[in-house]
Amino acid sequence: MKGHRFFAAIYDRLMAGTEDAGLREMRAEVVGSASGETLELGAGTGLNLEHYGEAVTALTLTEPDPFMARRLRDRLADERPERLDAKVVEAPAENLPFPDDSFDTVVSTLVLCTVEDPDRTTAEIARVLRPGGRLLYVEHVRSDDSERLAGWQDRLERPWGWFGAGCHPNRPTAENLARAGFTLEEQDNDELPKAPPIVRPLIRGSARLS
Numbered sequence: 466m467k468g469h470r471f472f473a474a475i476y477d478r479l480m481a482g483t484e485d486a487g488l489r490e491m492r493a494e495v496v497g498s499a500s501g502e503t504l505e506l507g508a509g510t511g512l513n514l515e516h517y518g519e520a521v522t523a524l525t526l527t528e529p530d531p532f533m534a535r536r537l538r539d540r541l542a543d544e545r546p547e548r549l550d551a552k553v554v555e556a557p558a559e560n561l562p563f564p565d566d567s568f569d570t571v572v573s574t575l576v577l578c579t580v581e582d583p584d585r586t587t588a589e590i591a592r593v594l595r596p597g598g599r600l601l602y603v604e605h606v607r608s609d610d611s612e613r614l615a616g617w618q619d620r621l622e623r624p625w626g627w628f629g630a631g632c633h634p635n636r637p638t639a640e641n642l643a644r645a646g647f648t649l650e651e652q653d654n655d656e657l658p659k660a661p662p663i664v665r666p667l668i669r670g671s672a673r674l675s
Contacts, residue, residue, distance in 0.1 A: 468530040477510055483657060483659045491603050492603060497517070499521050499570040499601060500569060501522055502523045502568050504561075505525070505526045506571065507575075507580075509533050510537055521570075523551070526541070526552070527555070527561065559589060560589070565592050566594070578606075578634065579631045583641045601671050604638045608666040619635050629664075648674070652671075652672075653668070
């Protein structure tokens, strides 16, 4: 599978300032509420691992990029609590290799901006969640507050994608979730700290299937 060797190598350093400026706390608040059998989409280098609490009984981490997955496995080996059953699966979010109704919680942080097919991805999330299960998310999105900023997000979508390993700064993620049948339970509109303006608009919260 095609990957981004250089991007994977610099990702943690690239994100360090943003993590220190508040993203780490956002991750902790959202990811920390995961429970039961949990699936994380696009787990990257494993920056969420430290935030999973004791309510998580099993953790499956998917990552389609083999270079990211290698770093994820290394971090998992170093940081996984002994109590936690955890594994890494190299798979895209659009084609999850799991049966229907497999998980109590799905976690997505800064992932839905990079998937190739957002609607197929949200449909897959809905498929693998058990009845009553939750999607927990922290995602940067297309601006709803500024038409000017949204216009720049559209204009810079392609060059930003080259820099950000396929990241789309103008995804209407809340709309995509609603189309897939999710009801947004708790959502905060926020900003990605210490980030370029086109990727600052952010939503974080939880959703259940309607």
